[in-house]
Every structure is written in structure tokens, then in C-alpha cells.
Amino acid sequence: xxxxxxxxxSVEIQAPRETVFRYFTDSxxxxxxxxxxxxxxxxxxxxxxxxxxxxxxxxGEVLEIASPDRIIFTWGHASGQPIPPGGSRVTIRLEPAGAxxxxxxxxxxxxxxxxxxxxxxxRFQLSLFANxxxxxxxxxxxxxxxxxxxxxxxxxxxxxxxxxxxxxxADVRFRDRFGxxxxxxxxxxxxxxxxxxxxxxxxxxxxxxxxxxGVIVADWVATxxxxxxxxxxxxxxxxxxxxxxxxxxxxxxxxPSQ
Numbered sequence: 001x002x003x004x005x006x007x008x009x010s011v012e013i014q015a016p017r018e019t020v021f022r023y024f025t026d027s028x029x030x031x032x033x034x035x036x037x038x039x040x041x042x043x044x045x046x047x048x049x050x051x052x053x054x055x056x057x058x059x060g061e062v063l064e065i066a067s068p069d070r071i072i073f074t075w076g077h078a079s080g081q082p083i084p085p086g087g088s089r090v091t092i093r094l095e096p097a098g099a100x101x102x103x104x105x106x107x108x109x110x111x112x113x114x115x116x117x118x119x120x121x122x123r124f125q126l127s128l129f130a131n132x133x134x135x136x137x138x139x140x141x142x143x144x145x146x147x148x149x150x151x152x153x154x155x156x157x158x159x160x161x162x163x164x165x166x167x168x169x170a171d172v173r174f175r176d177r178f179g180x181x182x183x184x185x186x187x188x189x190x191x192x193x194x195x196x197x198x199x200x201x202x203x204x205x206x207x208x209x210x211x212x213x214g215v216i217v218a219d220w221v222a223t224x225x226x227x228x229x230x231x232x233x234x235x236x237x238x239x240x241x242x243x244x245x246x247x248x249x250x251x252x253x254x255x256p257s258q
Contacts, residue, residue, distance in 0.1 A: 003089055003108035005115040009122055013101045013130045014214035014241045015137045017094045020101045021068035023133065024092070033125075033132050048073055059085050068094055075107065082114045099241040103129075134213045137243055142209050145218045145237065148245060149203040152191045161188045168245040176233075176250030200225025206232070214239040 013020055023029040025042040037051040042065055050058035057078040064072040070093045076085035091106040105122060109115040138144075147167050154160035164172070164184050174181040174190075181187050194201065206219040216237040222230045231252060238247040 001087075001089075001110065003110055005109040005112050007105070007107040007109075007115055007118050007122055009105045009126060011103050011105075011126045011130055012097050013103055013133050014239065015101055015133045016099065016241055017068040017096060017101045019137060020094055020103065020133055021071075023129070024065065024071045025067065029132075029136075033129050042071075060090070061086070063089070070094065082117055083109070088114065101241075130213050134211070137241065138211060138214060138216070138239060140243070141211050141216050141239075142205070144239075144243070144245060145205055145209055145216060145235075148235075148237070148248070149205060149220060152194065153202045154191075155195050157188065157192055160191060164188050164191075169240050172245060172247070174248045174250070177252050198224075198230075201230065214241070 023033055024040065027039040030040045030048075031038040034050045035053050038049055040046065040048045041062065044062055044064060046062040046065075048058075048060040048062060050060075052058070058075060059078050060074040060076060062071065062073045064070065070091065072089065072091045074086045074088065075090045076083045076087045078085070087110060089108045091108075093104040093106075095102045095104065103126065105126060107115075107118060107122065109118070144167055147163065151160055151163040151167070154163060161184070164187055168184060168187070170184055171182065172184060172187055174187055179190050181190055201222055201224060203220050203222045206221050210217040216239065218235050218237065219232070220235060221232045224230055233250055233252040236249045236251070237245055240246045
């Protein structure tokens with residue numbers, strides 16, 4: 001089979017390779033990516049089925065699988081158009097990118113029109129895949145955000161140190177209008193200072209978080225010990241692939257000009 005036309009694409013996914021590769025060995029996860037009813041048999045000769053929400057069905061056969069490095073399978077349409085079953089080949093390779101994963105896609109075709117029909121499809125599907133994996137890795141994102149805000153209210157430095165160490169990376173970075181911090185020690189000391197200068201102040205999340213591929217946005221309000229609202233704002237959290245807080249940027253809601 002002469003497959004001289006190619007789609008190639010690389011994306012970075014905020015998860016370890018072993019986590020990403022599970023989506024090629026587990027039909028439930030495979031279906032989370034492709035759609036309900038999609039299945040994969042993760043062994044050479046195993047069948048794959050992809051059922052898109054628009055009722056287009058792709059079928060194929062696993063040619064090679066080596067965890068957590070690569071999977072190769074044929075790709076064709078059950079209808080025979082635009083690609084007959086077995087008429088193209090997909091290779092997905094996973095490489096470490098620090099603690100994250102670099103995914104390399106190669107889809108090889110027999111003709112240019114079929115190739116051209118898949119360029120935007122893979123652009124969309126790999127973005128969707130990155131989000132599906134991230135949704136699993138950061139399933140407790142709201143809990144981590146709440147723990148972050150709660151830690152700032154801990155007056156006991158040992159308890160505060162321990163909580164920040166539990167939820168944040170050792171090289172955590174934080175910046176807002178009042179702080180430019182690097183590292184757990186710097187962060188905890190700054191949070192302690194906020195309690196000394198504003199005893200009883202607490203921050204809490206307001207509303208639902210928004211999450212995309214390891215970046216979390218959360219609104220917050222800060223209240224005094226008697227419950228009076230002092231200020232409000234928005235935090236942008238960037239997570240590590242092992243679901244720890246790495247970078248936080250705080251944006252204060254400024255009052256409207258008079």
C-alpha cells in the first residue's frame with residue numbers, strides 16, 4: 001500500500017505518558033475521547049471502532065502497540081468513503097516533555113483529497129484528547145483551589161507550611177498586586193504576613209472553576225473576621241502534570257472609577 005500523503009501534528013499534554021497511554025488500552029477511556037460506543041482491543045490484530053457523534057464510523061486494526069511509547073493502527077471508514085477499511089495508517093508516539101507528554105501523530109494516506117479532509121479533524125481531535133486526559137488528571141481541581149485559599153487563612157506556620165507543601169510544587173510561583181513569590185518558603189511566609197497585618201481575613205472561591213488542560217480560573221472574595229467583604233478578584237492557576245499547583249496569578253477586581 002503506497003501511503004505517500006501525510007498529516008503530522010504534535011501537541012503537549014499535561015499528564016505523564018503512562019496516564020496518556022491508558023486511553024489506547026481501555027475502551028471506556030477511548031470512548032471518552034472519540035464518542036459513546038467507540039472501542040479498542042489493545043493488542044496486535046485487535047479491532048478499533050470509532051463512532052463520531054455525527055454517526056460517521058471509523059474502523060481499523062491495531063498493527064503495533066508498545067506501552068507507553070507508541071500505537072499504530074489502520075484507519076478507514078465503515079462506509080468505504082472517503083477511505084476504505086485498512087486504507088490509511090495512524091501512528092501515535094508519546095515522548096516525555098519534562099513531567100508532561102509530547103504526542104506525535106502521523107496519519108498516512110493513499111491520496112491527497114483524503115489527507116486534506118483529515119487536517120482539521122486531527123487539529124480538533126487532539127485538542128479534545130488533551131482536554132479529556134486533563135479532565136481526568138485534574139478531576140479534583142476545585143478541591144485544590146479551595147485548599148489553596150484555605151491555606152492562606154492558617155495562622156499556625158507549621159500547618160500552613162504542610163498544607164502548601166501538600167498542594168503546591170516546591171518551586172511554586174505566585175504574583176499579584178502585593179506579592180512576587182518563588183518557592184514554598186516564600187509563599188508560606190507571605191501568607192503568614194497577611195494574617196499578621198489583616199487578622200482573620202479569609203479568601204473563598206466564588207462560583208464554579210473553569211478548567212482547560214491544566215489551567216484553572218477561579219473567582220474569589222476576601223472577607224474580614226466579621227464577614228465583611230474586603231475585596232474580590234480572579235486567580236489563574238497553572239498546574240503540574242502530577243496535579244500540583246505550580247503558578248498562580250492573582251488579578252484584583254478594581255472598583256469602578258468615580
